[in-house]
Amino acid sequence: MKGDVGGKMVIKSKLKWVGLVGLVLSALSLFTHFLLARYSYTDDSITEYQAITIFSWRPIFENADLSSTSKLYRRLWGPVRRLESLQPHAKPRERYSVPVTESDRYIFVRIRGGFHEIRSSICDAVVIARLLNATLVIPEIQSTTSSKGISAQFKSFAYLYNEDQFMAALANDISIVKTLPKTLKGARRKKEIPSFKVLNSQSPYYYLHHVLPVLIRHSVVELVVSDGGCLQATLPPDLEEYQRLRCRVAFHALTFRQEVQELATKILHRLRAPGRPFIAYDPGMTRDALAYHGCAELFQDVHTELIQHRRLWMLKRGIVKGNLTVDSNAQRLNGSCPLMPEEIGIILRAYGYSWDTIIYISGGEVFGGQKKLIPFHAIFENVVDRTSLTTSWELNRIYGREANLVDKYPKTPPSAEKETKHESWKTSGQRPRPLPPPPARPKSYHIEGWWGWVAESDNEPESTVIELRTNAHKLLWEAIDYMVCVEADVFVPGFDRDGKGRPNFASLVMGHRLYQSATAKSFRLDRKKIAMRMEEISEHLYEANNTWIKSVRSHLRESLLERLTEESKASKSLSFLSFPVPECSCLRSESKGASTSQLPAAIRVARSCPPWMGKDVISRPGDKENEDDFDEDDSGPPGLFFRQSGGSGNKNNGSGGEMMSSKEETQMEDQEEMDGGDR
Numbered sequence: 001m002k003g004d005v006g007g008k009m010v011i012k013s014k015l016k017w018v019g020l021v022g023l024v025l026s027a028l029s030l031f032t033h034f035l036l037a038r039y040s041y042t043d044d045s046i047t048e049y050q051a052i053t054i055f056s057w058r059p060i061f062e063n064a065d066l067s068s069t070s071k072l073y074r075r076l077w078g079p080v081r082r083l084e085s086l087q088p089h090a091k092p093r094e095r096y097s098v099p100v101t102e103s104d105r106y107i108f109v110r111i112r113g114g115f116h117e118i119r120s121s122i123c124d125a126v127v128i129a130r131l132l133n134a135t136l137v138i139p140e141i142q143s144t145t146s147s148k149g150i151s152a153q154f155k156s157f158a159y160l161y162n163e164d165q166f167m168a169a170l171a172n173d174i175s176i177v178k179t180l181p182k183t184l185k186g187a188r189r190k191k192e193i194p195s196f197k198v199l200n201s202q203s204p205y206y207y208l209h210h211v212l213p214v215l216i217r218h219s220v221v222e223l224v225v226s227d228g229g230c231l232q233a234t235l236p237p238d239l240e241e242y243q244r245l246r247c248r249v250a251f252h253a254l255t256f257r258q259e260v261q262e263l264a265t266k267i268l269h270r271l272r273a274p275g276r277p278f279i280a281y282d283p284g285m286t287r288d289a290l291a292y293h294g295c296a297e298l299f300q301d302v303h304t305e306l307i308q309h310r311r312l313w314m315l316k317r318g319i320v321k322g323n324l325t326v327d328s329n330a331q332r333l334n335g336s337c338p339l340m341p342e343e344i345g346i347i348l349r350a351y352g353y354s355w356d357t358i359i360y361i362s363g364g365e366v367f368g369g370q371k372k373l374i375p376f377h378a379i380f381e382n383v384v385d386r387t388s389l390t391t392s393w394e395l396n397r398i399y400g401r402e403a404n405l406v407d408k409y410p411k412t413p414p415s416a417e418k419e420t421k422h423e424s425w426k427t428s429g430q431r432p433r434p435l436p437p438p439p440a441r442p443k444s445y446h447i448e449g450w451w452g453w454v455a456e457s458d459n460e461p462e463s464t465v466i467e468l469r470t471n472a473h474k475l476l477w478e479a480i481d482y483m484v485c486v487e488a489d490v491f492v493p494g495f496d497r498d499g500k501g502r503p504n505f506a507s508l509v510m511g512h513r514l515y516q517s518a519t520a521k522s523f524r525l526d527r528k529k530i531a532m533r534m535e536e537i538s539e540h541l542y543e544a545n546n547t548w549i550k551s552v553r554s555h556l557r558e559s560l561l562e563r564l565t566e567e568s569k570a571s572k573s574l575s576f577l578s579f580p581v582p583e584c585s586c587l588r589s590e591s592k593g594a595s596t597s598q599l600p601a602a603i604r605v606a607r608s609c610p611p612w613m614g615k616d617v618i619s620r621p622g623d624k625e626n627e628d629d630f631d632e633d634d635s636g637p638p639g640l641f642f643r644q645s646g647g648s649g650n651k652n653n654g655s656g657g658e659m660m661s662s663k664e665e666t667q668m669e670d671q672e673e674m675d676g677g678d679r
Contacts, residue, residue, distance in 0.1 A: 057388045059274050060381050061356045076352055077277045077489055079519035080560050082599065086518040087609050089586040090247035102175045105134040106184065106220040108193070112142040115478040116498065116505045117228025118160070120577055123249040124231040125223070126174060127242050131204060132212050135175040138163055147472040148465045151400025154257065160475050162255045169253035173245055184220050193222050200227035200502075201574075204239065207231075228502065233576040240583055243576060247584035250577050251515055256479045259398045264483035267389045271360060271484070278358035279348070280488035282481075282506040285338050285367045288499025292319070294326030295337035303368050309460070319500065333535070335528030338495035341372055342541075343534050345379035347525075348492065350544060350552040358382045360488065362481035363505070386480055398476050402469070478505060485509040490521040496571070496578075503571045507578035510567075515580050524563040529555055561600065568602035581605070586613075 066073040109125045111118050122139055129136035144150060144159040157163060167176045180188060187193050194214050215221045223230060235242055255261065271278050287310055290296065296307035314320040331337050349355070359380050366372055377383050387395075463471075485491055486509055493506035510522050533552055537544060572579040581602075586609040599605075 057270075057382075057384050059356075059358065061274070061276075062354075072352065077521070080521060081519065082561055083518040083603075085588045086581065086585050086599070086603065086605065087588060087613065088247075088251070088515050088584065089607075089609060089613070090244045090251065090515075090584045092241055092244065093607070094241060096241060098172045099175045102177070103133060103135045104219060105132070105215050106137055106177075106180060107132065107134045107215070108137045108180060108188070108220065108222045109139040110142055110222065110224050111139050112224075112226040113228045114143075114498075114505075115475055115482070116503070116508050118143070118475070119250065119254065119508060120229040120575060121225045122161075122254060123246045123577065124229055125225070126170060126249045126253075127231055127245055128207055128211075128223070129174045130242065130245060131207060132215060134215060135177055137180055138166070138176065138178050141475075143475060144472045147468045149403050149469045150472045151402050153400040158257065159472065160256065160260075160479060162257050165255045166253050170249065173248065180220065187220070188222070193220050194218050195222040195224060197224045197226070198230040200229055201232040202230055203232050204235065227500065228498075229575065234573055243580070243583040246576055247515065247580050250580075251512060251584075256483070260476055260479050261483070263390065263394055263398055264480045266394070267386065267480065267484055268487055270389050271358060271384070274358065276358055277489035278360055279353070279490040279492060280360045280362060280485040280509075281341075281344060281492045282362045282485060282494060282509065283338065283341055283344075283366050284363070284493060284495030284497075284504060284506050285372070286363075286499060287367050288314075289338065289495060289497060289504070290367060292499045292501060293336045293497065294322070294331050295328050296326070297328035298332065298337060298340070299368055307367075314499075333528070333531050335526065335531060337527070339525065339527055339530060341366070341494070342375035342379070343530065344492060344494055345376045346534070346541070346544075347530060347552050347556065349379060350549045351556050352553070353380075355379065356381050358384070360484055361385045362485050363478075386477060399473060481505075482509060482512075486512050486516065488520075490523070492523050493525070495527075496524075503575040503578040507571055507575060511571075511575075511578040511580055515584055518581070518585075521560060523556055524559045524567050526555065526559065526563065526566075565600045565602040586610070588613075 066076075068074075068077075107125070107129050109121070111121045111125075113121070118141055125139055126136060138157045140156045141160060144154075145156050150159070157166075163178065167178075170176060179185070184193070196211060196214075211221055211223075256264070287307060290298075291307045291310035291314060294311070296304045296311065299307070308324065311320065311326075312324055315322075315324060328337065348357075357380055359382065361373070361383060362385070373383075482505070485506075491506075491509060491513060493510065496504060496507045496510070498504035510524065513520050513522050530552075533548065533555070534541075537548060568579050579602075582605040585603070585605050586607050587605050588609055
């Protein structure tokens with residue numbers, strides 16, 4: 001008996017150990033699978049594994065992948081072949097002296113403004129330092145130095161850009177130092193350095209005849225740039241090398257710091273993981289832009305009051321001229337207002353992009369909130385942004401180690417006298433009816449959301465510490481969006497003007513794409529024509545006949561090439577970086593004779609590319625002969641703009657169809673349209 005009991009105890013003990021080992025092995029297996037889900041190993045490095053994601057975005061596709069050789073694919077995603085001979089070339093072409101030693105004259109620049117204003121101002125500062133033969137101190141970005149609670153790991157310029165790359169890339173152009181010499185630091189702390197508050201678009205004459213004499217006398221000057229761009233965009237012909245210097249700064253020297261570049265690269269990998277091209281869309285709907293151009297009435301809610309409040313502020317400071325009340329509809333029809341996301345969605349569908357197209361929305365904020373994006377999400381299923389393609393810890397990593405802010409929304413405590421009155425009111429005896437109101441409490445406003453101060457105050461509340469820190473974070477968000485938009489297969493701007501009437505973030509993206517890869521599709525929309533097209537179907541917005549679709553497609557095709565001339569006139573005079581061609585480009589030597597005549601006059605380049613760039617033939621003979629066959633012939637039987645996905649579709653031959661209640665029932669009759677358009 002005792003032996004049997006002992007044997008049973010041994011068996012139970014072994015079973016316990018087996019169970020324990022099994023649990024340990026299961027835990028190790030789960031941990032290993034988690035690591036494999038996060039990473040896969042290649043020969044050279046560790047690359048992120050894309051088959052398993054931990055993000056909120058789950059792409060939904062119905063249509064089969066298009067062949068890259070099909071007419072439909074070439075129309076939607078193919079390169080603009082008439083621009084294929086245009087190549088980036090920003091290196092000096094004439095006699096160009098190299099700075100031998102560090103100059104004893106220093107230019108210190110403080111820059112205020114948003115992302116696109118900072119980028120333009122840095123380029124101008126480099127050109128000015130070259131023009132005055134001075135050493136440039138790494139510019140100071142005020143948006144970061146004035147913010148509270150941001151990481152001390154990255155200061156000023158280094159918060160956004162890579163300082164070492166900036167200095168190394170421009171070593172043959174100017175002398176750059178990170179700080180002023182010790183002998184001049186004390187003078188700056190005592191504010192003894194002569195300072196110039198530079199207005200936008202100053203001429204080279206201003207710097208040579210006003211700033212240079214002061215620089216020679218004091219060995220250092222400080223430039224305060226607040227309007228974005230301190231040198232005029234169009235320089236005299238004899239200063240063409242300075243234009244190319246701007247290109248070297250913007251497109252080669254200004255690289256974002258490593259953490260920002262890594263996160264942007266991850267987002268690009270995640271966007272391309274499904275194996276399909278994607279569209280980047282920048283709405284451009286900021287409060288300042290809407291206020292400056294008088295587009296308040298497009299919202300018809302509390303956002304209208306916010307825009308008008310901002311416009312009044314601009315009128316008082318002379319930023320904008322005119323009346324406080326503006327006919328927003330007239331401004332919209334005139335092309336002065338941004339295109340609404342719903343309008344962008346409709347014209348993209350009319351061009352032929354299917355409901356499951358991947359679309360990346362850039363921009364830190366769409367003024368008007370998610371309500372303005374709801375129709376866009378209904379038209380396209382796979383709409384993503386920065387937040388849906390990253391995790392919170394990935395975003396926190398680019399911010400660095402930041403101090404914890406205890407009170408997110410600090411409220412002003414009531415005074416002791418008012419608090420005493422309120423308590424005595426509550427503890428008083430019998431009171432007549434009706435009861436008198438209690439003493440008023442001090443007001444505090446929750447700035448995010450619906451902005452309760454609009455109806456009760458003429459002044460906006462002061463920015464909280466959290467808001468100041470968020471302003472610095474927005475620079476990093478826009479840096480990520482900038483990289484994604486530049487690399488996108490197609491770029492669509494909703495608006496190309498900022499809150500001062502100048503080119504904005506979208507304009508810089510289009511300029512960078514024109515320089516880096518001219519053949520990449522960038523729709524330069526004529527907002528006036530698009531607004532007229534939308535008015536034609538305003539009473540049946542989601543119905544479109546073949547004639548209307550054909551007119552929209554025709555305009556979008558024209559915007560790829562013909563609109564370049566108009567864009568050159570409208571944007572280049574205000575911002576060279578928005579249109580850096582032809583100064584920073586060259587033509588492939590073998591295709592020069594065949595391609596020059598096809599280029600618009602605004603981008604015709606007289607110079608051939610140097611031999612070291614190679615003589616590769618970009619397109620095979622015959623590639624262009626039928627280029628317009630799939631672009632211009634969109635004739636065919638009228639088809640539905642939207643259809644039901646569950647059945648054979650509504651076959652009526654009326655003016656169009658209607659959007660159904662379910663997302664899955666709002667799919668476009670793409671194949672019918674393409675069959676008619678390709679004949």
